[in-house]
Amino acid sequence: MKIAIIAHLKFPIAQPYPGGLEMHxxxxxxxxxxRGHDVTLFASEGSDPALAPVYVCQPTGDGLGDPLRHASIDRAENAAYARIMDAVRNGDFDILHNNSLHDLPLRRSQDLAIPMVTALHTPPFESLEAGVRAAPVTMPFAAVSNHTADAWREIVAEPVVIGNGxxxxxxxxxxxxxxxxxVFWSGRIVPEKGLHLAIDAAxxxxxxxxxxxxxxxxxxxxxxxxxxLGDDLTDLGHLGHADLARHLGGARAALVTPRWEEPFGLVVAEALACGTPVAGFRRGALPDILDASCGALAEPDDVASLSDAIVRAVALDRRACRQRAEDLFDADAMTAGYEALYEAALAAHDLSRLPPPRLRRVAGAQA
Known part of the structure; x- marks a missing residue:
């Protein structure tokens, strides 16, 4: 297949990853x-040249903390996504995979002669919800977890759940x-990730x-x-995957402390793959992707509860953690899931382009 992928433009698609969406x-x-597909990735400057991306703009995420720049960021992103949709419309692609979290590709999808698949990586928010409502009712959607699928259920009737790998x-x-x-914690050091609570609980x-x-x-x-900060804390900086895996694998437990309804939490999958059990808040997708064999859940935002979960987690069997990752978070299985969704979308699109059946007059029937 000739596949076009639209990336989130706020950060480059390159290591060290700013977040889970860039990694995915x-x-x-x-x-x-x-796997043999012809893939064109539309992404911001600085994305990994090994992917041969089409660069469409400078990363737009640097100004997110400055409210005075929000209007200019919106204009830059709208212009970039419009250029992407024009390139896809005029290109020789079989299918478009939308990973952007932006409303414009959804609004412009009706201009395309090919099917578009949209992956839902977050709960609904205003602009993305408006874009989803403007998209054709036949558009296939994937959700990264059961929790995310449930959050979108009133708007997207049947999202296909394809867990991140x-x-x-x-x-x-x-x-x-x-x-x-x-114990180990990784993620963007922002309020909604709750590092300060992980420090207190550890x-x-x-x-x-x-x-x-x-x-x-x-x-x-x-x-x-x-x-x-103190002698019992080690700040490792922003790590690439090889170093991240080494530090995760050496830990007694990984701490996952979202202060919002986390749609997936890739650090959970990464930790379990290393055999490292997880202690985290009972919030978002964590109750879906952890079970008692590989994780211990705590009450949200409760340091004492998380401290108790850490004690329980470090006693769990590391082989069971790895098995959970092999069963649920294998990247090859995730990719196969998207391939199946593309094939279903192409088949449905081909059927929709067939002419309506010609009705044969039955003898004796009234005109």
Missing amino acids: THLLAGALKR VELSVFVYRPVPDPVPY RAAGLPLHFAGPRPNPAYWADWIAPR
Whole structure:
């Protein structure tokens, strides 16, 4: 298949990943290429040249913290997505995969002569919901978790659930953690990810915390993280996947502390693939993707409850964690799921283009 993929334009599709959506887009584009498909990725400058992307604009995410720049960011993104949709319409593609979280590709999808598949990576928000409502009712949608599918159910009747995957060959199984115990946290260091709660809970559990991730919110770091820094914390910076896997695999547990309804949580899949159990808040998709064999859930935003979950998690069997990842989070299975969705969309699109059946006059019937 000749597949066009529209990326989120706020950050480059490259390591070290700013977030899970960039990682997912990179993984899917590369996996589809390796499976023999002709893939064109439309993405922002700085995206991985190994994917041979079509660069459409500078990354737009740098100004998100400045309200004075929001209008100019909106204009830049609208112009970039309009150029992408023009290129797809005039190109020789079989199908379009929309990973953008932007309303314009959805609104413009009716201009295309090919089917478009949209992946829902977040709960509904105003502009994306408006775009989904403007899209053709026949558009196929994928949701990254049962939780996300349920959140969209009133708008999208039957989203296909295709869970995110990770490369099991990168996040290798570690049957034994590092000899010096620690717990691990990774993600964007922003309020909604709750690193400050992970720090407090790890201290209450008596375990050092190693953490990693980009710092797009200087005010959160200054007000909530810097005052908590101490000898029991190790700031590893923003890690690529090889280093991330090494530190995850050495940990006694991974802490996942969303302060919002997290639609998936790729760090859960990455940790389990390494054999590292998870302690996290009972929120968003976590109750769907963890079970008692591989994780311990805590009450949301409750440090004491999370501290107790850490103690329970470190006692779990690491082989069971890896098995959960192999069963649910294999990148090859995820890619096959999208291939099946593309094939179904193409088949439905071909049927929709057939002429209506000609009615044969039955003898004796009235005209």
